[in-house]
Amino acid sequence: MPREKRNRSGRDLIIAERVSKDYKRGRAEIVRAIKEADMEVKDGEFLAIIGPSGCGKTTLLNLLSGLDQPTEGRIIFDGMDTSMIGEERFPLIRREKCGFVFQTFNLIETITAQENVESPLWPTDLNDREITEQAISLLKAVDLLERKDHKPLEMSGGEQQRVAIARALANTPKILFVDEPTGNLDSEAGKSIMELLKKLNEEHEVTVVLVTHNQDLLKYADRVIKLQDGRITES
Amino acid sequence: MVLGTVRLIRKSILVATRARKRLAVFVIVYAILAGMVILSIGRLAGYNTTGLVDQRSVVLEATDFDTITYNQAKNDTTTLSHVEGVDRVVPLYYVNFEGGGDIIRIFGIEPSNRWAFEEIKPDVISSGRYIERGGEILISENANLTTLFEESVGGRTGTIFTKPGLGDTITIAGGEETKTFKVVGTFEEGQVDDDPGNTWMVVTVDDLWLILNDLLRVYEDQTAVINSVLFCYKIVIVAEGSVFWSAVRGGDVWNNVEGIVEFTETTTLQGNYNSPEYTKKADNQNAVIADMMLITVAFLGGALVASMYAFLITRFRRIEIATLKAIGYTNRNVWTMTLGEILLASIAGFILGLLGIAVYLGVTGETVVIFSRTTLLTAFLIVVLIQVPAFILSNKRTLRIPPAEALRTL
Secondary structure, three states: OOOOOOOOOOOEEEEEEEEEEEEEEOOOEEEEEEEEEEEEEEOOOEEEEEOOOOOOHHHHHHHHHOOOOOOEEEEEEOOEEHHHOOOOOHHHHHHHHEEEEOOOOOOOOOOOHHHHHHHHHOOOOOOHHHHHHHHHHHHHHOOOHHHOOOOHHHOOHHHHHHHHHHHHOOOOOOEEEEEOOOOOOOHHHHHHHHHHHHHHHHHHOOEEEEEEOOHHHHHHOOEEEEEEOOEEEEO | OHHHHHHHHHHHHHHHHHOHHHHHHHHHHHHHHHHHHHHHHHHHHHOOOOOHHHHHEEEEEEOOOOOOEHHHHHHHHHHHHOOOOEEEEEEEEEEEEEEOOEEEEEEEEOHHHHHHOHHHOHHHEEEEOOOOOOOEEEEEOOOOOOOOOOOEEOOEEEEEEEOOOOOOEEEEEEOOEEEEEEEEEEEOOOOOOOOOOOEEEEEEHHHHHHHHHHHOOOOOOOHHHHHHHEEEEEEEEEEOOOHHHHHHHOOHHHHHHHHHHHHHHHOOOOOOEOOOEOOOHHHHHHHHHHHHHHHHHHHHHHHHHHHHHHHHHHHHOHHHHHHHHHOOOOHHHHHHHHHHHHHHHHHHHHHHHHHHHHHHHHHHOOOOOOOOHHHHHHHHHHHHHOOHHHHHHHHHHHHHOOHHHHHOOO
């Protein structure tokens, strides 16, 4: 498995302080997608952020993960103010500490499952053998070893999402950001993916931040934050 | 991070080869453009090689064989080299071996002046290669050397024993000395205007003197003897100036050519030459302008296609690039991933273009010499150079793709 067990510290891994995010719509209109959000993500927890479509869930996930910068307020990520981290350094921090699982899987279609899982490690100084071993171990963990030479389009949606999870774990991240992971899956595959994420959280203490509009997924979370029109309404 | 960067280039090539249709389309387009670049560079190089005589030379050919002596040609060469606008003057000397009614003429050529003589330039090599150093000899392709020559040559005895053919050796003996040459190439006789039974051979200028001095015991200071053995076939006067820039600036080099022609027509030289042969300024200028247009189209077209490819790669792979950034790829990492694909397409296109030209030349039977190391290296450098805008474009576009785009729902 990707990560050695570590103790849940319960410390704040991410802190958002009065975070707002504005977007330009059309030529002049400014839309405030996130409004003065105060929240934290604790180390080792399974946090769900729920809300209807267009309420700003993905925007909040972008801000928490450092994929985007807030217009106002600040995000403290593992003790670092994200606005102080340079543009070239942030990807390295993401590579070291974050994993991402997307609703549309976002696998590279032209390469195999194993190569997709290996891809986050390609720019690193690990040798090819170490990278292969890591990918094989992760594919085994998500129960897809026998499909390692298949390309994404030769696999079902559930299998693709498992590959995406394995890829997200390749760098042994502290935290997984998961965006509507079951949105493109049937209920059986969706359940299996959620159980896998829960297992990773419980047995391997990977912090999970899940964004969804699906109420059925909340049962997997330790804590739920509700978002309405860009504002946190319940935490 | 060197290991990582090398791996990224490797992997980007892997990713590119899996997108077969996209790669194939661009390899073919690149091949066409690379072919145009190679041909253009070949033509440019030709102004100093294959097209040297046509473009910027005046040729004075002897009215007949054995009429212009060594000393006459030597004096004429000195006179001509002082004419304004002359870059160099290249006389072509030969020595005759006679016997059985046929003649073997052995010419001495400085390998660096190999393009100066239309009849025996590298273009007309039919097998093997041109001579490059001492001890090598070119022979006409249907050389018939079964006759043993033992007659007097300029008062000395010369003997040739031979088995003509590529890789065979020809031994020339004079007195007790012998000199063995290896046949490294044969040339077509189409351009040679001589009696059918006569055979032409080509050695380096140094070897020609070696034959004269060591084998035939004829020395330069023995005026009467050397003038009865060593003759001049023609003198090529190469004009000064760049053909390429002349087309732009109004024809300096061709004005020089016409100045040389005027000089030869108004000055009495020691040897008897036919009227000077040269190509008129207007004809040359038109040919060069056409070539320059071909080159411009090839360069601009190449740069355009490369840029288009870079644009399309970053467009087709937008979500992929955003995802890679999200999972921890730096801008440089992502750029390296696109770079490999562009490089692969261009190199594969270059090789395919080269093969295409080889096939074209094979089918048409054209003997344009484009596969020289310099031509190919220059063409390759230019193909790489026209990638620069593509690399800049792909870099800019890669930088602009936000990683957050990976999280957008499609």
